[in-house]
Amino acid sequence: MPPAHYTDTRPIDHLAECGRADDPALVLRGRTLSHGELRTRVAALAAWLAHRLPEPGARVASWAAKGELTCLLPLAAARAGLVHVPINPLLKRAQAAHILADSGSVLLLGTAARLASFEEGDVPADCAMLDEAEVWDAVAAHDGNLPPSSADPDDLCAILYTSGSTGMPKGVMLSHANMWLGAVSVADYLGLKADDVTLAVLPLSFDYGQNQLLSTLYAGGSVVPLDYLLPRDVVKACAKHSVTTLAAVPPLWLQLTELDWPEESTTAMRCLTNSGGALTPDLVHSLRTIFPDARVFPMYGLTEAFRSTYLDPALVDSHPTSMGRAIPFAEILVVNDAGEIAAPGEEGELVHCGPLVAQGYWQDAERTSERFRPSPAASEYGGTAVWSGDRVVRAEDGLLYFVGRRDAMIKSAGNRISPQEVEDAARATGLVAEAAALGVPDARLGQAVHLVVRASAGAGDRTPELAQILARELPNFMQPKVIHWREVMPLNPNGKIDRAALKAEITP
Structure with a gap:
């Protein structure tokens, strides 16, 4: 507390x-x-x-x-x-x-x-x-x-x-x-x-x-806002301003660890924080090598409740895959499929209770009711909770471990990407009759956006033209890394595009 x-x-x-x-x-x-x-x-x-x-x-x-x-x-x-x-x-x-x-x-x-x-x-x-x-x-x-x-x-x-x-x-x-x-x-x-x-x-x-x-303002410290063009700009800024605290997402950390860091860029560093995806043991090792005096804080969060957990830096080496425990003001429960608090080692949904829970989605009562629901009876805070949709396990020692995501979100370079938004943009070009955007594991991005499409009548494979239009209409982090063309899209028993089958086909 x-x-x-x-x-x-x-x-x-x-x-x-x-x-x-x-x-x-x-x-x-x-x-x-x-x-x-x-x-x-x-x-x-x-x-x-x-x-x-x-x-x-x-x-x-x-x-x-x-x-x-x-x-x-x-x-x-x-x-x-x-x-x-x-x-x-x-x-x-x-x-x-x-x-x-x-x-x-x-x-x-x-x-x-x-x-x-x-x-x-x-x-x-x-x-x-x-x-x-x-x-x-x-x-x-x-x-x-x-x-x-x-x-x-x-x-x-x-x-x-x-x-x-x-x-x-x-x-x-x-x-x-x-x-x-x-x-x-x-x-x-x-x-x-x-x-x-x-x-x-x-x-x-x-x-x-x-x-x-x-x-940082609460602590009375100072903030250096930086819109960087290249990762090297981050290294230079750390040296110029004697930076003590740096936050990033895994793809940026990977880019930063591939650079040479002069001593003046690292000596002041005390704190490194990560969210938007898990740190690998190799990446943690690289960060410790570059910043031997800095504490590494892996964290998990969602916009609907700000942030839920962090892993104590002292436990990063011994529990490298853990999400840690609840941050101050957060109560994190694991609820099994029967609606009960999961036993240690039992998989369940992460439910975030407490005063960090947001007020819902702006003018969207339907989606608010899906994600923001009453807290489980076991909650000390009560009130409204965020039911994350993420599957986790709590170990005997209380540490949480991520299992998987229930929804279809693509998480690339720390960005949450709506598949439908990419698909809508593809269909709006007139070149595409059907589209499915999928997240495929990628060593640098976490997930890369792959777009599977069926061409409109008479359009055929027009990848350069489609890619050019999408580059104009979508932000850079939403751009498909690969566009796959299909004559027929596989369907599931409900008559919808079988995303699982497509992902199995295109995943290396």
Whole structure:
């Protein structure tokens, strides 16, 4: 259980008040904001937002690279009584347009080039757009100052969009309490301190990436936002900023361990965290070789409940395949197929209970009812739980072990990819009559996207043309690695495409 003084849940914008005023908080290109300056900038941005959008709960979206705006908006929007909708900068206009329409966002703040990529009809008529320069000019002209909020911790303050097993991305609703306790929890078990320097390489639109920022601010440390082009950029940034904390997903860790790390890039490193897939023993060994003084934290989580488990670094070598135990504020139960708490060694579904459980999917009662259900009777927290769909086993010593996923999600390079979204894009080209997107084991990506298609009448195998269109319509991480053409798609007894048969055919 977390220390007693962590039970004071606050509005998320209060994270701006945690650090010592003169200590660095945000290391940007060309300038560094102290925690005192961070407070001033959050107050000014929040005041302008509240003036621009006076309706409580209005959605304000952002679609930009990491920088001052994207780092301050999670706090400033919440302080203004608004709901922040961060859009992954790796997405393209079709996905961004869907998120704007689905969330009902009335203001989009972003990079000028991204805003210019929209086509006619993409952006709802009632959604205004401002680029980053216009935002800061407007903030300066408004010259306001909004003090820390007194919001109810259960109020909605963010919607994070994540791919589902079917269809376009769905919005996970997060409260102030979800985000505050997530920051407190991670700062606690990682042991973050005021002299920590976190290199934020993951997208701030992901719960894992956003928490890098929020947990470090809670601890009073500093964050270096980085949008890297090459893994070598991460190595250089670690040296330049004496980075102490680095989070990544397995494919990036694999790329990083293949590089030469000069001593100045590694000597300050204290903490390495991983999520989005399991670390292999070989990868852990490589990380320990490069960073001999750093603790390695394998973690498991899902956007619907932020994060569920972590493995104590002291156990990584002796229990390399374990997911570990529940993080502070999480209660993790294993429920067997009879609906009872599974016995040690018995496989069951991972069920996450407690205050980190999100509020459901935005305007999607049907899918909310499928994933967010009453906690098992054995739960100490009670209330609503997230039924993950993931199969796990709890050993006699309490450590959890992952067995498999129940749904059809593809997990590639740390990204959750909806098969249907790839399939819909393929069919929309007119070249494809039927499509099935599958995840095939891949040494570098975890899973690679393979697309199996049956051509439309008279189309034939037109891989280059199909690949070119998909490259334009889908983000890079969704691109099929291989496109397979079939004259006939196999069907299961229900008359649906037999995905298991296809996967068996194409898996090496």
